[in-house]
Amino acid sequence: MDLPARSAAKGERAASQTLRAQLMLRSLIIGGKLRPGERVSELQMVDRLGVSRTPVRAALIHLEHENLVEALPTGGYAVKELAEPEILVSIEIRGTLEGLAARMAAERGAAPQLIAAAREALDLIDAVVEPVARPVNLEHYVNYNARFHDLIVEMAGSDTLARQIERASVLPFASPSALVLLEPDSVETYQALLMSQLQHRTVLAAVELRQGTRAEAMMREHARTAHSNLQRALAAGRKLAELAVVELGGR
């Protein structure tokens, strides 16, 4: 993002203008630089992003499908307002689909190397949340957590399902890599992480034992952790825009 365009010409693959516009717009919206409800003027984005209207338009169509903007009836797009109920629904959708993935993984049987990789990710999380390691390195936690979730989805073996889950995880608070933190170093936060990890272990065990229903139920419950975290934060009077969100995302 802060890379000048020419640096792409050398070492790495030059990202298309469309992709760059999409990523930049996404971070503008999630970062709150573009307010909810605000119209996203194409020409303004041309000035702001340094690409022409065509890639901006393409990016807007993509973002529309990601639920980050919505088409106005008169034409053009506006930043979608993320009302609390819709965010909770998004979390529920993600949990439901990840639950489906876990069940499919259990019923079909997951590839041994995927199981091993998942166990490895969980071991790494264990090291992060080990009591002697406090304060917890949240970046690491989020990172390994994302890896585990990705692996579960991969075990299901369906691109269609993977893409649908990815789509449901785009919303800032709906992603499994998003942690809503009341107080980053509190005992409550620590215990929440421990509980999440316990759920991870249970899901993986259920998948290995071919217990589809159990895997599904536990994965759903796991998603509801994010659900209740967010609800508690909101009940504590925080507004959505002010919430501290740690997000990395290994994708």
Add this chain to the structure above:
Amino acid sequence: MDLPARSAAKGERAASQTLRAQLMLRSLIIGGKLRPGERVSELQMVDRLGVSRTPVRAALIHLEHENLVEALPTGGYAVKELAEPEILVSIEIRGTLEGLAARMAAERGAAPQLIAAAREALDLIDAVVEPVARPVNLEHYVNYNARFHDLIVEMAGSDTLARQIERASVLPFASPSALVLLEPDSVETYQALLMSQLQHRTVLAAVELRQGTRAEAMMREHARTAHSNLQRALAAGRKLAELAVVELGGR
């Protein structure tokens, strides 16, 4: 769709070129005019659809999110190959999400007028599948069936969920409005319709009684009807492309 373009100038809203391109491309793909795996050349589509490249490109981005085409690594798009396992997964996803909708409707409580409308739709289906009415008017059945499914989704009261379900229903065989018929007028088909209608009644009753888990489970099972119909058809040696599909879709 069969309306000439100029009629739009008078009574109804003139459809945008982008939307027209999207609909035409979709029917070309679903209708098999464009073969799976075939590249969708933009210039050829300009000739074929009578719109310029810009709306064709926009339509292709939309169709990519609908899983009907996929982006080629070299650039451009190709018609997505619909392998059997992925279709079954799509049905499972739709069933899972519709199940979530039914549960949410039950737990939140659905608006009385929506309940009444749903019951009305089911009464209309009853009339269609009444024994004296044989042979069954499948167009009517599909129509009222789609209305019922839409109403259940509406009862959940979430635009996000509605859009996600709509997206999952785009694939030709995954829609609730799609009936895979081994033999259109056979006794088996008739009994399958009766069973579906029984499931409809059960779902609606569960929603009214606020029985969320029951509503969800029954809705899932209902979707698996399509699942097993398709599997039986494939087991009978039919190829996907040859299957007779009746699809109307009230949307």
Add this chain to the structure above:
DNA sequence: TTTGTCCTAAGTGTATACATAATAGGGACG
């Protein structure tokens, strides 16, 4: 002061031109 109308400016939808990358086909050489 308020309301209605007209005018200006901005914005989107669409078409098209241009540049670059991929591809297919043919010809030459081994």
Add this chain to the structure above:
DNA sequence: CGTCCCTATTATGTATACACTTAGGACAAA
């Protein structure tokens, strides 16, 4: 006769020009 390379063509990605619609404001009249 087969294989490899070069070239011509085609396709996409991007930028931009044009037309039409919509929104907003100012001015005049009640």
